[in-house]
Amino acid sequence: MTRPSVLFVCVHNAGRSQMAAGWLRHLAGDAVEVRSAGSMPGDRINPAAVEAMAEAGIDITDQRPRVLTTDAVEASDVVVTMGCGDACPVFPGKRYLDWALDDPAGQGVEAVRPIRDEVERRVRGLLAELEVPAPARD
Template sequence: MSPTPSVLFVCVHNAGRSQMAAGFLAHLAGDAVEVRSAGTAPADSINPVAVEVMAEIGIDIADRTPKVLAADTVETSTVVITMGCGDTCPYFPGVSYRDWKLDDPAGQDLDAVRAIRDEIEQRVRDLLTELGVG
């Protein structure tokens, strides 16, 4: 039996995009994937609009807290997905990196954040297919 893959979502503030992606992955994959998220400069709290648009589809991320990105978290991940953190994300050989170009939900209205949410959902579903997790 192969080990459980670990996916780390990284954005600057770990308050919107990465939290929504982690919420989707945990919801869709259950225990089949270890889900992590972090930020290079974490905010004090989750973006309330991100919480609201995820709650609209039955995924609760309200109790999540932004976390600082640690090198060992990157090094021990199977896949690292960056979302606008640029060169501040550490690189380790053997880790698979992806950069998802997504708008930042900070300061956006509900409709804009819904569109970001929907794009994240599709990318997470594609990732699950790629990882062979159904």
Template sequence: MSDKPSVLFVCVHNAGRSQMAAGWLRHLAGDTVEVRSAGSAPADTVNPAAVEAMREVGIDITDQTPKLLEYATAESSDVIVTMGCADACPVFPGKRYEDWKLEDPAGKGVDAVRPIRDDIRTRVEKLLAELRPSA
């Protein structure tokens, strides 16, 4: 892993969980980690409830758009965190993988998305501590 590790968050639509995780990591890590997110079947837009839940904690993800998971992006990432994309996520030997079991915020209101957002923050903080043990 380089001095600046890259983390790829992957979920099916790249509209909720992976966007919130990427938002948290960008917020908490600054420019010390390259943050990527993608989906196996990306939606047209980021989930409005996810956008609102993140806005409530001072993180703006309105400039993000769902992206298709590309082989090269996954191959060049140091850590791949999957969130329900199952077999659609490519597997590369020697990569660090984590599979986060998280409720899907699709179709839920902001009240239901807040606990998912907070769970993601806890997981991102733990991941960041592991990536930067001396920080």
């Protein structure tokens, strides 16, 4: 089986999609190709998202918001949208998942922690669907 690729998309590519990409990289290693993008990317990653992920032992400080491109969608097997609505391009033959998650924008780390944990739960579920083993939860 070829290595699956997953694209996480939200509006600003600064919180939810970055946390999801961080979890997927952390849990799957090189077994999955990971991308993230935003329909209207912000200028930096949400500091509360960075802090919440650091608490889980995952460093996303080197990531930058990226603009969503049709190439990124076409190159991905699974596209996970998180509140980007009609701005997310839809291509035939792609698998789409829409994860309804609270937006961490403007929230403190206390509000972001439950979003982080829900993102982890969903990423683990996605890995199970892709039949990619993930390490057990601590």
